[in-house]
Amino acid sequence: GQQVQQSPASLVLQEGENAELQCNFSSTATQLQWFYQSPGGSLVSLLSNPSGTKHTGRLTSTTVTKERRSSLHISSSQTTDSGTYLCAIDPYQGGRALIFGTGTTVSVSP
Amino acid sequence: AQTIHQWPVAEIKAVGSPLSLGCTIKGKSSPNLYWYWQATGGTLQQLFYSITVGQVESVVQLNLSASRPKDDQFILSTEKLLLSHSGFYLCAWSLRGSQNTLYFGAGTRLSVL
Numbered sequence: 001g002q003q004v005q006q007s008p009a010s011l012v013l014q015e016g017e018n019a020e021l022q023c024n025f026s027s028t029a030t031q032l033q034w035f036y037q038s039p040g041g042s043l044v045s046l047l048s049n050p051s052g053t054k055h056t057g058r059l060t061s062t063t064v065t066k067e068r069r070s071s072l073h074i075s076s077s078q079t080t081d082s083g084t085y086l087c088a089i090d091p092y093q094g095g096r097a098l099i100f101g102t103g104t105t106v107s108v109s110p
Numbered sequence: 111a112q113t114i115h116q117w118p119v120a121e122i123k124a125v126g127s128p129l130s131l132g133c134t135i136k137g138k139s140s141p142n143l144y145w146y147w148q149a150t151g152g153t154l155q156q157l158f159y160s161i162t163v164g165q166v167e168s169v170v171q172l173n174l175s176a177s178r179p180k181d182d183q184f185i186l187s188t189e190k191l192l193l194s195h196s197g198f199y200l201c202a203w204s205l206r207g208s209q210n211t212l213y214f215g216a217g218t219r220l221s222v223l
Contacts, residue, residue, distance in 0.1 A: 043200060088212075099156070
């Protein structure tokens with residue numbers, strides 16, 4: 001079945017440091033999204049990036065579709081970046097089944 | 111602006127009791143709707159999706175059912191809760207199509223005792 005693996009499982013940063021999160025998936029993805037899950041559980045979509053490079057604020061995502069991998073770069077981390085970052089793919093066209101990865105838990109200390 | 115509202119925010123229920131969780135989307139007509147579930151410390155799993163009123167497809171069998179009685183409403187329910195139903199339930203919507211972003215509600219935290 002389709003699998004989405006994320007690494008590292010957890011990351012501890014000092015405020016101001018950069019971070020690189022990885023997402024590898026085992027099937028072709030027509031859609032790839034990065035989400036942020038707060039410690040309380042709510043999810044926010046960060047970037048939708050099925051291929052190429054996209055930026056928003058301090059976040060940069062690069063997806064290499066042929067190699068079935070995506071990365072999320074966080075620059076100049078802040079304590080408010082703490083939480084879990086989830087990668088999700090849609091292996092089917094039409095958005096019917098978004099499959100989530102296991103997540104990377106980021107902890108940023110002041 | 112589109113808003114997604116889930117209710118209740120949290121529930122504590124007994125094993126064997128019924129459950130009904132709700133989700134309403136305002137400001138968008140005919141969205142795709144989804145139910146997701148996350149066990150404590152676990153991965154988000156899609157349970158159901160619906161592309162139109164009255165039509166729901168199951169993705170994962172967890173002894174739960176879903177219905178879409180109105181275009182803007184998605185209901186998750188069961189007549190008999192199991193301990194394994196505990197976790198975090200999230201409703202989400204998207205526009206139709208393959209490149210559309212998924213927007214989530216704030217979630218319902220369910221504890222089955």
